[in-house]
Amino acid sequence: MKKAGLLMIIGSLLLLGLFKFPLWNIELEAPQYPDPLGMNIYIQGIEGEEEFDIQNIDGLNHYIGMRTIPKPEDMWEFGVFPTVIIIMVALGVLIGLLGIFEKVSYKWFMGWFILMSVLGILGMYDFNAWLTDYGSNLNPNAIMKLTQPDGTPMTYSPPLLGHEKMLNFDVTSLPATGAWMMFTGMMLTIFAFLVGWTKRKKV
Secondary structure, eight states: OHHHHHHHHHHHHGGGGGGTSOSEEEEEEETTEEEEEEEEEOSSOEEESSTTHHHHHHHHHHHHTOOOOOOGGGOTHHHHHHHHHHHHHHHHHHHHHHHHTTOSOTHHHHHHHHHHHHHHHHHHHHHHHHHHHHHHSOOTTOSOOOBOTTSOBOOOOOOSSEEEEETTEEEEEEEOHHHHHHHHHHHHHHHHHHHHHHHHHHO
């Protein structure tokens, strides 16, 4: 099961890309901004695509009562997520090594994948909850108080995935390089499981 174990190790190590590359990207385009404003969301914090993007987004948010973009110390997730990723990488590498020496069944590869999938779904749920709260929990004393046609206050929650029109801004939210590296790594662990299953079936 050497090949399967190696695939498991490589797949797990790809998650380390999350410490270098952003997990998600949110971009805002509008006529008054020839160059779109962008936020790169890392597992350790949020950064602007360009030097003053966060400052400009915070300035816009001030007018409609949205809070400033949180710093790493403002959200517990930015402290917990890196630890979770390190644990999952270490666990994946350990399972891969044990697989190479045939100390564990190929089923452990699938177990790691399922656990990582559950953690990923919980992370996406938490991210979406933050976006919803961020765009709907507005300062009642904001300079601009816009309402829906039915009279209810307008909210400005960015989409979790895809495109949405918010006032005169086109907001696009998509996975970034780190997310694709994580996805590729997880697919490799599925492949490792299939390789191990195929080999065991032939025995």
